[in-house]
Amino acid sequence: MDFNGLSIDQAPPISAPLRFFLSAPLFALFAGFLILFSDSSALMSRHSMESIVVTHAITIGFFGFVMLGALTQMLPVLAGAKIPNVKFATKYSHLLLFFGLIFMLMGLLQNNTLLSSIAVVSLGSGFMMILIPIAVAIKGVTNFTSTVKSMANSIVFAFLTLFMGLFLLYSYSTNNISELHAIIANIHSVSGIFGFAGILIIGVSFQVLPMFYVAPKFKTFCKKRVIWLIPTGLILWAVLNVFSDTYALVAKLWITLFFWAFATTVWKKLNNRRRPISDVTVWYWRSASIFLTLGAFLWIFDEYFKHEYIVMVGILIGGGFIMSIVTGMLYKVVPFLVWFHLNAMGYMQIPTMNEMINKNLAKLQFILFITSLIGFIFSFYEPLLLEISAVCFIISAAILEFNIVAPMLIYMKIKKTEPDFDMRAFATKES
C-alpha cells in the first residue's frame, strides 16, 4: 500500500502543474492569431500547413500541456501514486516541450527543416521525460481503480501518438513523405484525440462528477467495461484502416457509440446532481457534452462525404469537447491548488476560491469561447465569420490566461507575508 499521496510533503509542488497551466492559453492565443491571419481556404483542409500548425498549437500546446500538468497533481490524489523526481521531470519536460513546440510550429510554417529537426529531438525528449515517470508511477499503484486503469490506457495511447507524431514530423524535416504518411497521420490524430485525451477525460469524470457536483456515481458497466471497449475499438479501427479500409466504418461506429453514450451520461448525471450550483464549470461540462455528440455523429456522417467535414469534426471534438472540459477543470483546479498550498503553509487568511477568479470574467471567457467555436463552424459557409470568430477566440484565450495568472499573483503576494501558523512540519518542500 502506497501512502505517498496522503502526505502533502510528497505531493507535487504547486509549480509542477502550474507551469503547464500558465503556458497553455499562450498557445491558444498563438492559434487564434494564426487563424486570424490565415487564408480561410487554407484552413478548410486538414492537410494544409496552417491547419496542422493550428491543430498542434491546441492539441499539444493547450490540452496536452494542461493534461500533463493535471496528471502530476491527480496521480497522488486519485491513485496514491508518486511520480519519481516530479520536480525535475516537470521543470525540464516543460522547457523542452515549450520550446520544442515553438520550433515545430515555426519549422512547419516556414518549411524550415532545421527548426523541425530540433523540434523532433526536443518534443521527443520532453514527452519521454514526463510520460515515463507518469507510467512508472501508474505501474506502482496497488489499488487499480477504473480511473487508474483509464489513465494507464490513456498513457499507452499517448506513447503511440507521440511515436507516430515524431515520425511524421521527421518526415517533414527531411522532406521525405512516405506512402503511409496519410494513414499514419490519421491514426496519430484519432489515437491522440480519442485514445489519450478522450479516455483520460472519461476516466477522470468517474471521480470528478460525483466529487465536485455530488452527481450520481457511474454504473459499474461504464467503469469496468467501457474503458476497455473504447481502446479495443480504437485498435480495431487502426488495424482495419491499414489492412481493410472498407470495414473501418464498423470500428468507427463502435468508438462513436461509446463516446456518444458518455456525452449523454454526463448530461444526465449533471441533471441529477445534488449540488444546485451552476457555475461556469458546469456550463463547460454541458457544452462539452453537446459538442461531443455533434462531433461524434458528424465523424460518421463525414465518411459518406469524402471527408469534407473532417475539419469541422476536429473543431467540434477538439475544441468543443476536449478544450471545454480542460478549461472548465482549470477553473476548479487552479484556485484550489493556490488555497491548498497556502493553507498547508500555515496561512489562514486566504481569499476563497470564488474570490480568486472573477466570476463575470470567467462567464465572459466562456461566452466568447463558445461563440468563436460556433463562428468557426459557420465560417465554412460564410468565410467572413472566420475573422470575427478568431478575434473572439483570441480574447477568450487572453481572459483565460488572466484568470490563471490572477490566483497565481494572490499566491505570490500572500507567500511574501508571515504565515499565521508555523506549519513547516507539513509544508511542501517547494511551492
Add this chain to the structure above:
Amino acid sequence: MSTIKEFLSNDHGKCDELFATMEEKATKSLAEAKEACEEFIKETERHFQMEERVMFLEFETKTGMTQGPTAMMRHEHSQMRSLMEQMKEAIEAGNKDKFFGLSETMMILNQQHNMKEEQMLYPMAQQHLSADSDRIVSMMESMVVE
C-alpha cells in the same frame, strides 16, 4: 455488520448528502441554510471524531505508525474544521458570496480527503484490523461526540 471501510465510506456519503442539502437551502436564503449547516457540521465532526478517537488510535497502536497517514488526515481535519467555522460565520454575517466561496473550497478539500481515505487508508486499516473490525465499528457507532 459492515466492515470499517464500508462503514466509514457510507458515512462520507451521508455527509455529502447533508452538504448538498445545506447548499440547496443556501441558494434560496442563507437564513434557511443555518440549520442545515449546523447539521452538516455536527455530522462531519462526529465522523472526524470516530476516526480520530477510535479508528486512527487502533490503527496507530497496531501498526506503530503515528506520524504517517493518520497524522496527515488529522491535519486535514483541522483544515476543514477551520473552514466549517468560517462557513458558520459567513451565514451569521449574511454574506452569500463568502459562504459559497468557502463551501466550494470545503467541497474540494473534503472530496480529495475522502478519496485518499477510501482508496488508501481504509483498505489498509481493514487489512490490519480485520480481526477487530466488528468491535471497532460498534465502538464508532456508540461513540459520544465531545
